[in-house]
Amino acid sequence: MSAITVRLPDGSSKELDGDVSAGALAQSIGSGLARAAVAAVVDGAEVDLSTELADGAEVSIVTAATPAGRDVIRHSTAHVLAQAVLRLWPGARYAIGPAIEDGFYYDFELPGGAHFSDDDLARIDAAMREIIAEDQSFVRSEHSIEDALDVFVDQPFKREIIEAVRDGADEHDAAAHSDDADRAISAYANGADFIDLCRGPHVPSTGRLGHFKLTRVAGAYWRGDEKRPQLQRIYGTAWESAKALAEHLHRLEEAERRDHRKLGAELDLFSFPDEIGSGLPVFHPRGGIIRRLMEDYSRERHASGGYEFVYTPHITKRELFEISGHLQSFADGMFPPMELDGGHEYYLKPMNCPFHILVYRSRQRSYRELPMRLFEFGAVYRYELSGVIHGLTRVRGLTMDDSHIFCTADQVPDELRFLLFFVLDLLREFGLSDFHLELSTRPEDKAFGTDEEWAVATEALRVAAQSAELELVMDEGGGAFYGPKISVQARDAIGRTHQMSTIQLDFQLPQRFGLEYVGADNGRHRPVMIHRALFGSVERFMAILLEHYAGALPTWLMPEQVRVLPVKGDIEPYAKTVVARLVAAGLRASVEAADSGVGARVARAKVQKIPYVLVVGDSDVAATTVGVNRRGSNDPERDVPLDRFVEDVAAEVAARGAGPQPEGVEPGE
């Protein structure tokens, strides 16, 4: 064994003698790095720490608390999961077990078609911890195809994967794996009882694992194909430290606490009656207030933004969607037709655009009328598969704040910029502030419109996006066949990204409907059409706001802004005058009579996330004051003059401020 020299990421070199493994390199750099190391990257390829380094290799160490390091930990934990399941269910077949975002899974077929239960998760967890305590080494081996088929003779899923590699079904993968090993198959064994087909790398031994939790069991098709066997999948999460695991679990709890479906029931906002059907919500009075405020404010802004309001029906004859092309490309997403008037088929509308087009086309248009911005809160119905329906975010009946803009080609750049600033401004008013933009360009295959139209429109979108001074992510080839689009992505208070508004150019519909305007040259021209959704759907936007604010909506959107609690019965008349003052100032307020203790009533009001709870007693009657409890504070402010309180809250509402927020809720702006 002679000394070798390897190069490190910082450009320096390191000489190794004797043990020339990647792990030894980490150790020679520092014991801290060695402890954190889980794998290495040698000349661009991820490898095990046990890999012997060649002279001149370029090496970096993969540490646990990095995306790549967590992948290794998760993938290794998935192996231990499979090993535990095979110990507990001899004869079980195991399929695939990759690392995924925040965790891992493994798919199994149990003997006799058995399936996992929640109790099993605890047993598997215990078996996994035994394997980890045994600190088994992960040992890599390489096999020829024939040899590998032999090793996995009782494992049909593994054999299928090996055969796929042999038959070159996995062409570029095999190439990336090794050019010269003649399609070698690698496997990792740990302990005497477990070997799994695997590309690696893995942590050196199972003792490096342990900060994991099995989360749920689910069914999943082999290779995601519903025609193939359904396997039993176990999901888990794994992290580099107990702290990181605890933080992840806390994030999950936080997301659950904010779940708009839960908040909707708790705050009495909306429900999904079985009698109506899946994905079809009803809004209760309190939810109705929020919705009306959202819509009213949106209308106000649209009116001052030069939009014109139109109203169109919910159903239409088949012909309209034939002209628009929706029936040809979108029929699966539409409710089936109803037959009326002796054989005419009528459809519930899944989109508003064709209707707005007919408004445009109702008479001859002049260039002087353009840009024409038509706006409608349009109720649309889409037949979503029952399995994908989710709360208010994926429904079968929804209300789009839909706008269609008709303009001349020359007007497109200015109009796009106008639209983008309009939507960003309104989203900010609702407290979302962390945006980025995504620009979807022409798809590879068939696309409507000429190359030049696409180039001009895409460039106009790019210029508009850049003028907004937000991060712009390109989605090359991600546009629809009928035109490029820009979408606004918003990050919420717990870091999730939601697609909000979209601005989409359409080269197809103006042509399909033969739209025209008469230009200054007295000639006929085709207008450009822009689709613009702002909230997207009012229902979904409400859900996003509820989760963003964890139910503690800004005061201006809260159904009940102030609740007044008289400490005892004879204070009630004063409490009523306080409410009258608040109502006169345009606020929504109520009294809760002294039928139960002040403590109990304050507790209830806090659960309901009322922004201001006023407690009034004898001293307040005497001095015309109130005791103010702000949402999120446990420190009441006594003897606040009523006049000042009314003035402050009215000003806050007028400014659409976030209002007092509970701890842990980001108020947005």
Place this chain on the structure above:
RNA sequence: GCCUGGGUAGCUCAGCCGGUAGAGCAGCGCAUUCGUAAUGCGCAGGUCAGGGGUUCGAGUCCCCUCCCAGGCUCCA
């Protein structure tokens, strides 16, 4: 749509090997009149999602339907 797991009082849930339904909260009534996170007592509340079957007997076992949750492209 398919798979897994669910559906018991308005809500959250308990209900064992099949023997005739239970708690907390909410609601209603009475008492309490209270100064900041839940006052006491009482009452009422159920087609155990719906339908069919097995059984002397079904919330419980079997089948169908509806509804809910999670998953079903992240390639060893």
